[in-house]
Amino acid sequence: MSAIRALGPFPGDRAGGEAELAHTCLYYMALMRELEDRIERKLYRQGKIVGGVYVGRGQEAIPVGTALVAGEDDVLLPAHRDMAAFLIRGIPARRILAQYMGRVDGPTHGREGNMHMGDMKLKLVSIISALAATVPVAAGCALALRYQGKSGVAFSYFGDGATSRGDWHEGVNFASVQKLPVVFICNNNQYAYSTPLSAQMACANVADRGPAYNMPAEIVDGNDVFAVHEATVRAAAHARAGLGPYLLECKTFRMTGHSAHDAAHYVPTGMFDEWGKLDPITRCEARMLEKGWASADEFEPLRAAVRQEVDDAVAWAEKSPYPDPATLLDDVYERRE
Amino acid sequence: MSAIRALGPFPGDRAGGEAELAHTCLYYMALMRELEDRIERKLYRQGKIVGGVYVGRGQEAIPVGTALVAGEDDVLLPAHRDMAAFLIRGIPARRILAQYMGRVDGPTHGREGNMHMGDMKLKLVSIISALAATVPVAAGCALALRYQGKSGVAFSYFGDGATSRGDWHEGVNFASVQKLPVVFICNNNQYAYSTPLSAQMACANVADRGPAYNMPAEIVDGNDVFAVHEATVRAAAHARAGLGPYLLECKTFRMTGHSAHDAAHYVPTGMFDEWGKLDPITRCEARMLEKGWASADEFEPLRAAVRQEVDDAVAWAEKSPYPDPATLLDDVYERRE
Amino acid sequence: MSTTYLEAIRQGLWEEMERDPNVFLLGEDIGVYGGAFKVTAGFFEHFGEKRVVDTPISEAAIIGASIGAGLMGLRPVAEMQFADFISCGFDQIVNFAAKCRYRWGASVPMVVRAPSGGGIHGGPYHSQNPEMWFVRTPGLKVVAPATAYDAKGLIKSAIRDNDPVIYFEHKGLYRRIKEDLPAGDYTVPIGQAKVVREGRDLSIITYGAMVWVALDAADTLAEEGASVEVVDLRTLLPLDRETVCASVKKTAKALLLHEDTRTGGMAGELAASISESVFEYLDAPILRVTAPDTPVPYSPPLEDAFLPNAQKVIEKARWLVRY
Amino acid sequence: MSTTYLEAIRQGLWEEMERDPNVFLLGEDIGVYGGAFKVTAGFFEHFGEKRVVDTPISEAAIIGASIGAGLMGLRPVAEMQFADFISCGFDQIVNFAAKCRYRWGASVPMVVRAPSGGGIHGGPYHSQNPEMWFVRTPGLKVVAPATAYDAKGLIKSAIRDNDPVIYFEHKGLYRRIKEDLPAGDYTVPIGQAKVVREGRDLSIITYGAMVWVALDAADTLAEEGASVEVVDLRTLLPLDRETVCASVKKTAKALLLHEDTRTGGMAGELAASISESVFEYLDAPILRVTAPDTPVPYSPPLEDAFLPNAQKVIEKARWLVRY
Numbered sequence A, B: 001m002s003a004i005r006a007l008g009p010f011p012g013d014r015a016g017g018e019a020e021l022a023h024t025c026l027y028y029m030a031l032m033r034e035l036e037d038r039i040e041r042k043l044y045r046q047g048k049i050v051g052g053v054y055v056g057r058g059q060e061a062i063p064v065g066t067a068l069v070a071g072e073d074d075v076l077l078p079a080h081r082d083m084a085a086f087l088i089r090g091i092p093a094r095r096i097l098a099q100y101m102g103r104v105d106g107p108t109h110g111r112e113g114n115m116h117m118g119d120m121k122l123k124l125v126s127i128i129s130a131l132a133a134t135v136p137v138a139a140g141c142a143l144a145l146r147y148q149g150k151s152g153v154a155f156s157y158f159g160d161g162a163t164s165r166g167d168w169h170e171g172v173n174f175a176s177v178q179k180l181p182v183v184f185i186c187n188n189n190q191y192a193y194s195t196p197l198s199a200q201m202a203c204a205n206v207a208d209r210g211p212a213y214n215m216p217a218e219i220v221d222g223n224d225v226f227a228v229h230e231a232t233v234r235a236a237a238h239a240r241a242g243l244g245p246y247l248l249e250c251k252t253f254r255m256t257g258h259s260a261h262d263a264a265h266y267v268p269t270g271m272f273d274e275w276g277k278l279d280p281i282t283r284c285e286a287r288m289l290e291k292g293w294a295s296a297d298e299f300e301p302l303r304a305a306v307r308q309e310v311d312d313a314v315a316w317a318e319k320s321p322y323p324d325p326a327t328l329l330d331d332v333y334e335r336r337e
Numbered sequence C, D: 001m002s003t004t005y006l007e008a009i010r011q012g013l014w015e016e017m018e019r020d021p022n023v024f025l026l027g028e029d030i031g032v033y034g035g036a037f038k039v040t041a042g043f044f045e046h047f048g049e050k051r052v053v054d055t056p057i058s059e060a061a062i063i064g065a066s067i068g069a070g071l072m073g074l075r076p077v078a079e080m081q082f083a084d085f086i087s088c089g090f091d092q093i094v095n096f097a098a099k100c101r102y103r104w105g106a107s108v109p110m111v112v113r114a115p116s117g118g119g120i121h122g123g124p125y126h127s128q129n130p131e132m133w134f135v136r137t138p139g140l141k142v143v144a145p146a147t148a149y150d151a152k153g154l155i156k157s158a159i160r161d162n163d164p165v166i167y168f169e170h171k172g173l174y175r176r177i178k179e180d181l182p183a184g185d186y187t188v189p190i191g192q193a194k195v196v197r198e199g200r201d202l203s204i205i206t207y208g209a210m211v212w213v214a215l216d217a218a219d220t221l222a223e224e225g226a227s228v229e230v231v232d233l234r235t236l237l238p239l240d241r242e243t244v245c246a247s248v249k250k251t252a253k254a255l256l257l258h259e260d261t262r263t264g265g266m267a268g269e270l271a272a273s274i275s276e277s278v279f280e281y282l283d284a285p286i287l288r289v290t291a292p293d294t295p296v297p298y299s300p301p302l303e304d305a306f307l308p309n310a311q312k313v314i315e316k317a318r319w320l321v322r323y
Ligand SMILES: Cc1ncc(C[n+]2csc(CCOP(=O)(O)OP(=O)(O)O)c2C)c(N)n1
Pocket: A081, A129, A130, A131, A158, A159, A160, A161, A162, A163, A165, A187, A189, A191, A192, A193, A254, D028, D057, D059, D081, D085, D088
């Protein structure tokens, strides 16, 4: 097997054995890690990233384990620490980097920054900054899928903090009343910016909110990509069967500050160490060895290949020009001939 | 004991035996019924009410059983079928009628209509139309009470339908995270305008939403004023003790259309009959007889006195002039000398 | 057969639903009940629950779900029970729907119907004209028909448009105005104002229910010998500055009229457009007749004083004509 | 000792909290963390959790709770992490807070701090200037200081005001501008514009960060012999029409400048006020320099093209001066 397991936009539609899946998971987690490390620790510090930077370090298993389940009929609405969802869905690293650098070859041609990107051809809906705003939108996508007689499911991503927003409640309630095919995917990384869970919600788990919507809600080890993948398969099957939405609460930890300029002094010392031991990439590799899906000498070449991929992508993105200011006024409305 | 049990604004601060309480409950339920009947069935049809009319027929036990618990430090935020809360808090029927007729002697001097009235001297916050908007406001009132070192509680009223709104979720969540002294009072009358519960929420009870906020949630027979009162005492004590908010779901039924112009054709026949048998006033009287708190011959004089009170109030309100258009521009901002 | 404004909207919706299976409706009490104003009465029975979706009381979800459905290629038409409640789903409109195309090239065909306007003793929360929240938001289209003809033609155009459209329908016009409508399918283009009465001495620029007030005033003024032109904007965004400026160029005087409150109202945008483009042609100050800067009061004498009417228009118009 | 704009806000908040125990702060990450922009750094330590309340991510609850606390006699100051998210608590502001006094005589003293404005490469959701949503809503007060002096004086006035105040603080000014502030307590009255540079040939009316752009432009124009007056509105609602009109009366020419997008922007209201009140004094069209009608783009060349700057002002000003 080659070290690179990129699958193109709709991996969920393909079959593949356990070992193959594991390699694919590992590849995307490693790519997300490398890409975000490069952005946050290198390009940002070099002043090459134009705006803010938010990464999903330590949380890679969540976008990878979920997005790999999604097929062509499914719609993804990722949040701001779900970089792998964009990669898996088919936006290449080089174009993502161009976006971060404000270049014309970013998916939004410089109009938007960082992970604010989407492409309806890939059934990938762009995040907006207002947290949880995509939750009712996901319900609408799911409604459309059912309306169109498709078996697709909407994957709606958000963090623990976003569940405090009114839009979250309205969207989840609407989906549950209408029994819409939505998989709600919460990355519970225990912080929202500097705000710990206990100042965000009075219940212990986001999953404790399931009963309010008569919706199955499952707590998942968010640092175990296989657990996330399995739970997502289960959740998507439920939704696809017309049984209504399903909530996955993936427990994890944000192994960085909120953004590149936040040193996270408010996080009790020790938490980073403790969660560092649960790193999803290391755990994935360990499982692969244990199951005999890979041999130890395969990992370094993979890492090298991923580094190379990101090196190339950076070089490509840096060559991309800035957008022409003459395009400033385009596309506020549909162009009419 | 006199037939009329009006208590002035802060009944919750006073002691009083069971029998006295029962008489008070009965009086306010009868007064609310008579007043709203007059408004909806007479004055509205006579064209004397300027705008829309929404009544709480059949639901009287809820505002009565709750508001009688509230003392001077407590703040009430009634919803649109809680007429008795205004009466109990000290706004007389005649001024309420003046409000419905758009007269200058209404509490808002003609600026507002129907049950849109409040008075911070009475710790009574005006509803706004946007459903559930008062829920976060109630949390803010409760925060202020704690801030000021008072033992008061905020009584936050809403219907089943209002719980679908984002503001409801945000307000309840904020109150629960902050452990604020709020009693949330839901009149679950099973419809929101024409929308039955099943199209409003996927869970069976509003109380099923309690765990989402780690908040005790109790289902109460909303047509039994004594049950409502007892539960409110319990809930208020919980909140006052600093244990956080408490949800009372008072099951009841709206014995009218949504508003005076709605014939409620969408309600299955039989429901009105079925719930008519559970009329809170009849049940209160029956209990009073059973407990020996009243004799059968006391009720007709009470009803007559209430009718007289409303007759007088109507006459008074009809004499009240319309507001002077010259006042149109006043009070958008504080007047500065 | 004369058709009311309300019936015109109904017809437009019905015909579009017949024409295009992707068109569907969602909102509170629009299905079984037929809508608070009965605009969708009979739709549920005819088109079924798939295409007429009763929602919970969740304006943000109604609008958010419309965005999602629009992104997926459907053509949702969302009803706000009253325009006043659009503020409850505000972020979804101004930050999500309005910006999708510019930000990431995604089309969001959707219509939000917003029954607006006063004169029905609805008080502060059932009478507002909140169009300016949207007119100041690039990426949205905003229409406000005054006639049954335009109501039908614009709802059709709004549904066929590939950008999000806020459709303000004036509650006070629902059953008050009627006209004969053409038999077949027709549309009214978004973005085109209309000179609804020609004149030489003064242009009244207005929209929505105030068009009728302007026409009334023009009748009276005509008896006095003043020839008043009335421009009905019909679309507020994108604004047809050409038609407005052409009219002012011709008459040299402009009176701006709206039911919305004054400060930050549509009249400001019109005054700016006029004074930057056709200043040289102006023979008089640009005047405004609008509601004053207060919430909409409930009691009839207060609301009457609040609302613009023909008398208030006539007074300012006379002054302008004589100027 | 020179004080930055950010530090001036901080000082104003701090002094008001020392002065009045009813003043308290609430918002996301304002306590332990000290706020996204560190405006409230150190407050939690000094004033404690009672008076510096970290909230869940719930803008409607933050604003709603502020209303409740204000009704009860406290003086809440709510922070929006970015002005852009104020749309998430919109209904509470425009329908609840704004209308309490008029509707039922209740005072709602509260301040919503809204860090706004572009030029920081924040993209569409961290750069907006949403003041017009509020300027069109009677019952609100809206301020937008341009200087450190006004930032401090206006936050104090806003806190002491008995009506709800939306306080727009421009992120681009936070650390960019400084000045020496007077030692003692002072306030800047809400509702008063200020002529920040006197001139004879042209009035530039503006506010917020654009005041600095106008002053820059005026410097260059002075070298060319044109005498430009700059009016800083400071308060957008209630609008100080007197100062604006007096300036235009004097110079006979008006250039309206704002960072917000054009259509439905503040310039419209100003143009209407000027052309209805001092039309006879005008010697030239009223021109606008504003951002164009698009979302705020992210990439530097696009954002630079989007934002008004001295060059754009100078070009229009030259034309007006020569007119
Ligand atoms: C409505 C809204 N309020 C505030 C913010 C600012 N903000 C951006 S991310 C964030 C924290 C989000 O926490 P969570 O949902 O747990 O996601 P995480 O960042 O932890 O993955 C905040 C407060 C925002 N984007 N939207």
